[in-house]
Structures are given as C-alpha cells and as structure tokens.
Amino acid sequence: MGKFEKQAKELLDAIGGKENVAAVTHCATRMRFVLNDDAKADKKRIEAISTTKGMFTNAGQFQVIIGNDVADFYNDFSAISGIEGVSKEAAKSAAKTNQNVIQKLVGTLSEIFTPLLPAIIVGGLILGFRNILEGVQIQALGQAAVDGVLKVTSEGKPVWNTIVQVSPFWNGVNSFLWLPGEAIFHFLPVGITWSVTRKMGTTQILGIVLGITLVSPQLLNAYAVNGTTAAEIAKNWTWDFGFFTLEKIGYQAQVIPAMAAGFLLAYLERFFRKHIPEAISMIFVPLFSLLPTIIAAHAIIGPIGWKIGQGISFVVNTGLTSSLAWLFGGVFGILYAPLVITGLHHTTLAIDAQLIADYGSTNLWPLIDLSNIAQGASVFAVYLLHKKNKKEAEISVPSTISAWLGVTEPAMFGINLKYLYPFVAAMIGSGIAGMVSTFMGVRANSIGVGGLPGILAIRGEDMLKFLLPMLIALVVPILLTFFFRQAGIFNKLDRVGAGAVNLSEQDAALDALEGAAQAGTAIGTTVEITSPLKGEVRALSTASDPVFSQGMMGEGVVILPSEGLLSAPFAGVVSAVFPTKHAIGLISDAGVEVLIHIGMDTVSLAGKGFETFVAQGDHVIKGQKLLTFDIDFIKNQGFVIETPVIVTNQDSFQADLLGQVPHATLTGDVIMTATKR
Incomplete structure (x- = not known):
C-alpha cells in the first residue's frame, strides 16, 4: 500500500x-x-x-x-x-x-503588463499628484500676501486659482514631474512592444525600436490629433510618396496599436527565422520583420484604431444628448474602464471640451471620475481580502491611491484584470453610480481632476448631489468584490479556502527534497549561508514569480548573477539535480534545506545553456562548483536570470537576510543565516 x-x-x-x-x-x-x-x-x-x-x-x-x-x-x-x-x-x-476567449485575452494582457507594473505604478502616483496640483482650486493671495490678504474681483468675490497658478515652487515641481510622467505613459507603446517580444521569445531590441517608431517626435502627438484640422494634417503631418500618402500620426499611450504591432513583429520574426538560412538570418530576419511591421502599424493598425475611436466618440455624443441620457450614464460607467485598457478613453477629452464650450459644463467627466473611484475601491477590497500577502500589498496599496487620485492603469493592470472579478465589480459599481449621477444632472465645470479630488471640479450646486454617486462608487465595488470572491463568480484564479494561494502558471521546480538530518542540531543553532553566485543580492519580494516573491516556498533572497557559475553555499548533500539542470536542491550538514533556481521559466530550455558538475546524493564542500550557465544565451531566449536562493524547510529553520538590499556580493560572502527553531 x-x-x-x-x-x-x-x-x-x-x-x-x-x-x-x-x-x-x-x-x-x-x-x-x-x-x-x-x-x-x-x-x-x-x-x-x-x-x-x-x-x-x-x-x-x-x-x-x-x-x-x-x-x-x-x-x-x-x-x-x-x-x-x-x-x-x-x-x-x-x-x-x-x-474561453475572454480568459485567454485577459491572461495575455496580464502577461504583457506584469513586467511594466513598476513603471505604471510610479507613473500613476506621479500623474495623480499632478492632477491635484493642476486641478485643486485655492483662493489666491493679493499683493499684501504677508498680511494674508485674498485677491478679489471688482465685485468683491474671491479669486480662485489652481495650486500651480498660485505657487511658483509647486508649478516647478509639477513641470518637472511631467518628465517621468510623459516617459511612462506617453511612451507606453515602447514598453508594450518590448514586453510582447519578451513574451513571444523574439528579439526584444526590435520590439523597442518598433515602439519608438509609434511615438517618435517626428509624428503628430496622439493627444493633439483631435485639435488638428484635416487640412493641417494633410499639409504638415503626411508622408507623400507621390502616388499615395501616409499620415504621420503618433500613438502615445495607445495600447491596442502597440500590442497588435508587437504581435505582428513577433510572428513575422518567427516565420522568417524558419525560412531564412542561418548564415544570413542576422541581416534579413530583422529587416523583413521590422520594416513591414512599421508600415502596417502606420498604414493599417493605427488608422483602424482611430476609426474605432471616432465611432465611440459619435456614440458618446449621441447618448449624452438623447432623452435616455441617464441610461447612457449607466452604460458609459460600465464601459469606460475597458476603454482605458484600449487607450481609446482619450477620445472622451475632446467630447468633454466641446460640452464645456457649448454648455459651460460637462456631464461626462463625472462618469469618468466615478469609474476612477470604483476601480480604486475594488483594488482596496482585494487588499483587504489578501492583506497578509506582502507582495500584493506593494502593488494594491499604491494602485488604490493612484486610482483615487484619477489614474487607474496601475489598479486595472496590476490587480483587477489579473483576478477579473474585482474589475467586473468596479465596472458594475461605476455603472450604477454613473446612472445615478446622470439622473441627478450632475455636471463638472472642468476636466482633469480625477478620483476622490474630482468633487472639486463639480459645479458648486451639484457638489452635495455628487456625494451620493461617489459613495455608490466606493461601496458597491467593495461589496461586489467580496461577494464575487466568495461565490467564485468571475474569479479568474478561483481562490478557495484559507489554504488557497495565488500562483502564476510556472513550470519551475520549486522544492528541495524532504529528509534533512536535523536530529543532532540544537534549537538556536545558526547556520551561515554564503552567496552561491557573484552578482547583486535583492529582496525576495522583488522576484517576478509570485511563487517566490510571496514566500510560498520559503524565505530567502534573489540574486541577479553577473557570472554563470553556481557554487555550494555550505557543506552538505545534493538533494536534487533537476533533469533540466536549472535548479539544485541542497541540505546542509545541520539540516538546512535550500533550493537554488537559475532564472524564471528556464525549465522551458530543457537543459540548454546549463552544465551540471554534481549528482543527487553527492556530498559537497562550501564553494564547490555545482553548475555553470550561459547568461547571454538565457537572456537571448527571452528569460530573466534572477536566481532565488530559498530556505524551504522554514518550519524548522528561520531564514534571516544579512545587510541592506540591494547590494553587490561575491561568491562566498555570507548573505543569510538560518536558525534552528
């Protein structure tokens, strides 16, 4: 048995x-x-x-x-x-x-945007802060500022200005912060095309070049297109090839054109690598892959995206002026978040501007603001559900703040789309709040301030009214997120029970073997674990694989190696050498079990680029050569080389990191201790 x-x-x-x-x-x-x-x-x-x-x-x-x-x-x-x-x-x-198709699409989006999360989160916080500086109205001081005298109009009414209009210091800060803000969001297509090629295992530098061609300064900025006449575009922003012309339109912050172009590039490169002889592939594969993709991006993919945007603008404008505007408010509230995913939400800015010009206010901006609040509320609910997950908190907390300051990309791509059910909960909450807001006739005097500070852009007579839809946008997504999670509805990862965890789809071997020789090790005994690699030691929470970063398999560190030589971190026994050679398990003489995993997803290489020098059961001394690996080969195959060093039997040993991270390390430097419990 x-x-x-x-x-x-x-x-x-x-x-x-x-x-x-x-x-x-x-x-x-x-x-x-x-x-x-x-x-x-x-x-x-x-x-x-x-x-x-x-x-x-x-x-x-x-x-x-x-x-x-x-x-x-x-x-x-x-x-x-x-x-x-x-x-x-x-x-x-x-x-x-x-x-189903939606699951595959959401999964693809998640894989593409996960490597971009650090930049998106930082950019979201920066733009959210700039929203406050540019949108919050304060009373301006007069010339007698030292006496606190307020500026007033000829009618005796106080003059209101934004923070940047009043303060030279904050105006300078606001201007400076646009430098990273523009780099992250306006040039987002560069990151997307790179990430697509990374996911597809093709040449990443070609993806970067493709992305740059979508946002080049030679092109008319996407944000300026709606304010530029067709005649001016034809005159100043067109390539003339004699018998046909091509518009010089940029795709700043656009997601769908960048993704479509990135996948086209990847598939073309795969095709030509199969059919072009290796001797000349270095020349012709990049040429035949990149140039047709750039042409298609500007001649087909981009223009189609703009046509979709124009169609959406027409529908929105018609809905806002119809007798069923309240119903449109609900539908728009539901659909605005998906528009943000595509980048087509920028088309609403032109509609808002026209409504303000025609009527002195807009009833569209409040709906956008409520969507921001709802996305933030769902992320906050996820944080409450998973608050013991430190890695997730590092994403969910700043994403919540960012969304409540009006920038929702970190919330959507970092958390809500990954799990799906909080994204749906936010859409429903936003729809209900949008319906109530439109029914009550809430309008905004301006655009730009999003999230919770968005109430400052609402007409004075509507501010109190707006509190109700704001409350709905806060409460309903939180309640629905809790409900969907408990009921397993729209739950992409389907967490079940207290023991369930969120794991990404990985083929990596993660465990060292059982059976450590601990009998003779006294409680309190400390074992030094030296660095098995030369490189940079980082916190385990920075690992790209949540199985490692969330500490599911144990505590430890991540090392970014600068040399492809792995040595024993202590004297002990080799408990496992995985067939794909990318991971080794060790047990120290005192019974500490350690797993060393070279790179992420490197199991897919099936041993290529790795060479082992020990076998299971071998006794090794500290510093003995265990395996070598080809860093350049692994990188060229599209894999990261970050290497977790994990104490897996944490029920018996407490792992403690030494020193501040990140820091450089040499092979043999002590980086951790493991103390017998």
Missing part, C-alpha cells in the same frame, strides 16, 4: 472520479488536472484532505497543492486511478479547451 494511497483515493473521488479527468500531470509542488467539468470538483472535500495545502484554477488547469511529497503522491494517484500522466505541455494543450 502506497504512503498516500488513502489520500489519493479521496482526491480522485473529490474531483469527480476518473471519468472527469481529461489529463493529469504534476510539477514539483502541485498536482495539475484538466477536468472535463470543474463544477464536479468538491472543493470543501479536497481542502479537508490531510495532504492538501490549497487549490486554485489557472490557465484551464485545476491545481491541487501537495508540497514536497507531490512525486510520491502522484505515483500513488496513478496507481489507484489507472490514469497515465501526460507531459506538462500536453496538459497545457488540453487545458486551453477550458479557457
């Missing part, structure tokens, strides 16, 4: 029996099922199984976390079920049948 035969039988029954299993495989910590019907899985029963540490659904796979014993558990499961396992790639292929 197998060690886990009883639990394996319980799991098989709980997932709906053999007939409900389309495919099964496992990684180093998880059983990965592709179920014919996920609804047949009894999650409460699964959670109650003694060996189960949690479960989640991701990328069409129903994954049950077992931990270090997953290989033995898998063998017992196969024996009692009679189900033969498949490769991970086969399981992934089967899992795709469980994903």
Whole structure:
C-alpha cells in the first residue's frame, strides 16, 4: 500500500472520479488536472484532505497543492486511478479547451503588463499628484500676501486659482514631474512592444525600436490629433510618396496599436527565422520583420484604431444628448474602464471640451471620475481580502491611491484584470453610480481632476448631489468584490479556502527534497549561508514569480548573477539535480534545506545553456562548483536570470537576510543565516 494511497483515493473521488479527468500531470509542488467539468470538483472535500495545502484554477488547469511529497503522491494517484500522466505541455494543450476567449485575452494582457507594473505604478502616483496640483482650486493671495490678504474681483468675490497658478515652487515641481510622467505613459507603446517580444521569445531590441517608431517626435502627438484640422494634417503631418500618402500620426499611450504591432513583429520574426538560412538570418530576419511591421502599424493598425475611436466618440455624443441620457450614464460607467485598457478613453477629452464650450459644463467627466473611484475601491477590497500577502500589498496599496487620485492603469493592470472579478465589480459599481449621477444632472465645470479630488471640479450646486454617486462608487465595488470572491463568480484564479494561494502558471521546480538530518542540531543553532553566485543580492519580494516573491516556498533572497557559475553555499548533500539542470536542491550538514533556481521559466530550455558538475546524493564542500550557465544565451531566449536562493524547510529553520538590499556580493560572502527553531 502506497504512503498516500488513502489520500489519493479521496482526491480522485473529490474531483469527480476518473471519468472527469481529461489529463493529469504534476510539477514539483502541485498536482495539475484538466477536468472535463470543474463544477464536479468538491472543493470543501479536497481542502479537508490531510495532504492538501490549497487549490486554485489557472490557465484551464485545476491545481491541487501537495508540497514536497507531490512525486510520491502522484505515483500513488496513478496507481489507484489507472490514469497515465501526460507531459506538462500536453496538459497545457488540453487545458486551453477550458479557457474561453475572454480568459485567454485577459491572461495575455496580464502577461504583457506584469513586467511594466513598476513603471505604471510610479507613473500613476506621479500623474495623480499632478492632477491635484493642476486641478485643486485655492483662493489666491493679493499683493499684501504677508498680511494674508485674498485677491478679489471688482465685485468683491474671491479669486480662485489652481495650486500651480498660485505657487511658483509647486508649478516647478509639477513641470518637472511631467518628465517621468510623459516617459511612462506617453511612451507606453515602447514598453508594450518590448514586453510582447519578451513574451513571444523574439528579439526584444526590435520590439523597442518598433515602439519608438509609434511615438517618435517626428509624428503628430496622439493627444493633439483631435485639435488638428484635416487640412493641417494633410499639409504638415503626411508622408507623400507621390502616388499615395501616409499620415504621420503618433500613438502615445495607445495600447491596442502597440500590442497588435508587437504581435505582428513577433510572428513575422518567427516565420522568417524558419525560412531564412542561418548564415544570413542576422541581416534579413530583422529587416523583413521590422520594416513591414512599421508600415502596417502606420498604414493599417493605427488608422483602424482611430476609426474605432471616432465611432465611440459619435456614440458618446449621441447618448449624452438623447432623452435616455441617464441610461447612457449607466452604460458609459460600465464601459469606460475597458476603454482605458484600449487607450481609446482619450477620445472622451475632446467630447468633454466641446460640452464645456457649448454648455459651460460637462456631464461626462463625472462618469469618468466615478469609474476612477470604483476601480480604486475594488483594488482596496482585494487588499483587504489578501492583506497578509506582502507582495500584493506593494502593488494594491499604491494602485488604490493612484486610482483615487484619477489614474487607474496601475489598479486595472496590476490587480483587477489579473483576478477579473474585482474589475467586473468596479465596472458594475461605476455603472450604477454613473446612472445615478446622470439622473441627478450632475455636471463638472472642468476636466482633469480625477478620483476622490474630482468633487472639486463639480459645479458648486451639484457638489452635495455628487456625494451620493461617489459613495455608490466606493461601496458597491467593495461589496461586489467580496461577494464575487466568495461565490467564485468571475474569479479568474478561483481562490478557495484559507489554504488557497495565488500562483502564476510556472513550470519551475520549486522544492528541495524532504529528509534533512536535523536530529543532532540544537534549537538556536545558526547556520551561515554564503552567496552561491557573484552578482547583486535583492529582496525576495522583488522576484517576478509570485511563487517566490510571496514566500510560498520559503524565505530567502534573489540574486541577479553577473557570472554563470553556481557554487555550494555550505557543506552538505545534493538533494536534487533537476533533469533540466536549472535548479539544485541542497541540505546542509545541520539540516538546512535550500533550493537554488537559475532564472524564471528556464525549465522551458530543457537543459540548454546549463552544465551540471554534481549528482543527487553527492556530498559537497562550501564553494564547490555545482553548475555553470550561459547568461547571454538565457537572456537571448527571452528569460530573466534572477536566481532565488530559498530556505524551504522554514518550519524548522528561520531564514534571516544579512545587510541592506540591494547590494553587490561575491561568491562566498555570507548573505543569510538560518536558525534552528
């Protein structure tokens, strides 16, 4: 009888029996099922199984976390079920049948924007602060400023100005902050095209070049297009090729044109790499991939995006002037957030400006402001649900602040779209609030101030009215986020139970093996762990893979190596050398279990670029060469080389980082200690 035969039988029954299993495989910590019907899985029963540490659904796979014993558990499961396992790639292929178009689209967006999050979050906070400086109205002081005399009109009414109009210092700060703000958001297409090529494993520098061609200063800025006449564009912003012309239009902050162009570039490069001889591929693959993509981006992809934007502008303008404006307010409130994803929300600025010019105020801007508030509320709800998750808090807290200051991209791309259900909750809350706002006739005198400070842009007679839709935009998304999460509705990652965790789809082996020799180690004993690499030591929370960054497999550090030589961090036994050579498990003589994982997703390289010099069971001394790896090759294949060094048996040893991070390290420097509990 197998060690886990009883639990394996319980799991098989709980997932709906053999007939409900389309495919099964496992990684180093998880059983990965592709179920014919996920609804047949009894999650409460699964959670109650003694060996189960949690479960989640991701990328069409129903994954049950077992931990270090997953290989033995898998063998017992196969024996009692009679189900033969498949490769991970086969399981992934089967899992795709469980994903609908929206899930695939959201997953793609998440993969593309995750590497951009640090910049987007910083940019969101900067632009949110600039919104306050440029939008908040204060009373201006007169010449007798030292006496606190306020400026007044000839009629004796106080003069109101923005902070930047009153204060030279804050005007300078505001102007300076536009430098990083413009770099992050106006030039966002550069980051997107780079990220697409990174995801697709193609040449990343070509993606960067493509992005630059979309935002070049030679082009008419996207924000200026609506204010430029067709005649001026034809005269000053057109390439004339004799028998045809092409408009010089930029795509600053545009997402869809950048993504479409990035994918076109990636697929063209893949195609030409297969059909052009390797001897001349360095010349012709970039040439035949990049130039056609640039032409298509400006001749086809971009113009189509603008046509879509013009169509949306027409619909919005018609809706705002119809007898069913209140209904339009609800629909627009729901759809505004998806517009932000596409970058088409910029078209609303022209409509707002025209409404203010014609009527002295706009009833569209309040709807946009309510959408900002709703997205921030949903992120805040996610923070409350997952506040023990330190890594997520680093994203959700500033994203909430950013959204409540009027910039929602960090909230949407960092949290809400990743989980999906908070994004839907925010859309619904925004729709209800927008309907109420339009029904009550709330209008704004100006545009620019978003989020909670947005009330300062509302007409004086409507400010008190606006408090109600603001409250709706705050409360409804929070309540719906809690409800959707509990009920599993729109829940992309489907967190279940206290033991469930959020894990990205990774093929990495994450565990060291069980069975450390701890019997002779006294409580309080401290073991020094030296750096196995030369490079830069960083906090584990900075790892791009949440399995590591959230400390799910243990505590430790991330090292960005500058040399491709991995050495033993202490004397001990090699507990695991993974077949793909990208990860090694070690057990010190005192029983500390350590996992060293070279790069992220490098399991996909199947050992290429790696060479090992030890085998499982070998005893090693501190500083002994374990493996070598080709840093340039790994990078050129589109993988990051950040290397987690993790103490995996944290129930027995407390890992403590030494020194401030980040800092440079040499092989052999002490970077951590592990203390016996």
